[in-house]
Amino acid sequence: MRIILAPMEGVVDHLMREMLTEIGGFDLCITEFVRVVDQLLPARVFTRLCPELLQGGKTRAGTPVRVQLLGQEPNWLAENAFRAVQLGSPGVDLNFGCPAKTVNKSKGGAVLLRETEQLYRIVQAVRQAVPAQFPVTAKMRLGYEDTSLTLDNAIALAAAGASELTVHARTKTDGYRPPAYWPWIAKIREVVSIPVIANGEIWQPSDAALCREQSGSSDIMLGRGALAQPNLAARIASGGDALPWPAVLELLMRYSEYEIAGDKGLYYSNRIKQWFSYLKLQYPQAEQLFAKLRLLRRSPEILALLQSELQAERAHS
Secondary structure (H helix, E strand, O other), X not given: OOEEEOOOOOOOOXXXXXXXXXXXXXXXXXXXXXXXXXXXXXXXXXXHHOHHHHHOOEOOOOOXXXXXXXXXXXXXXXXXXXXXXXXXXXXXXXXXXXXXXXXXXXXXHHHHHHOHHHHHHHHHHHHHHOOOOOOXXXXXXXXXXXXXXXXXXXXXXXXXXXXXXXXXXXXXXXXXXXXXXXXXXXXXXXXXXXXXXXXXXXXXXXXXXXXXXXXXXXXXXXXXXXXXXXXXXXXXXXXXXXXXXXXXXXXXXXXXXXXXXXXXXXXXXXHHHHHHHHHOOOOHHHHHHHHHHOOOOOHHHHHHHHHHHHHHHHHHO
16 A cells, blocks of 8 residues: 655645655655656756755655656657666656646647557657666546546556556546546556556545545555645554644745745745645635735745744644
8 A cells, every 4th residue: 555645746846745755654756747858858857856866766754756757759758767767766657647738738748648559659668768677657647538548548558568557537628626536447457457546636534545445546646635734645544633733834834944945935935825725725724824925925024924823823822
């Protein structure tokens, strides 16, 4: 039974991976995607997105971090996959699930679910390029507009040599609207012999239990649910209660200090607001605080607000 941290573009960066894996419960992380077009990318592109490559391919807590690639050209994906493992990634993941319009327009992500043969060619090329001891995994949705090719795509990915398959149990057209169709994952498991990881709409330990029951998969991937409730993986793995709000505030302060130092504040305002958009789904206090925070632009102002909120919480306890 494994719990994997999902790649989430623009929010689950290496700093978030450090924090969430330190809390515990995760067995593996997948990076935000490295976009591959028509060249072998320099090492710095990989290490910027995945600094864990410089420390044995793991977070400081010891959780392995696998580089994800996104693209459509089999040979360039293969060359970059080989570079990723050379640099220390414990395997490579291939993105066939991203629903973003800009990505799909350039024939990356979920749009490839319309082209079963191309899925096969990509995975086959990458599998041939990457030494056998490293897993080559793939993430897919149920389809682009519908589920007519779901089983064919899964069979093609497995036949091409994918080590395992993560299935976000919605189509691209479904986006992130509930529900996730976990029973479809059970159908996929009937036609492939590789491990299948279930993903989508897991917000609470009870959701994880129902997902495992309906999908038949013991392995699950958490995305938005892990941001909304930072110790969700630990709760699913070992039980216990959700983190109290003051502990979440302390995490927010630590993340803020890391993020501002790491990126010199360039992306901090957007990223902290994006995290709040998930936290407020689980914590009423986050919604109240976000009403003030969303008006702020400068890092020092945001930090001061978080600090005052934390001091107020400590004074009440």
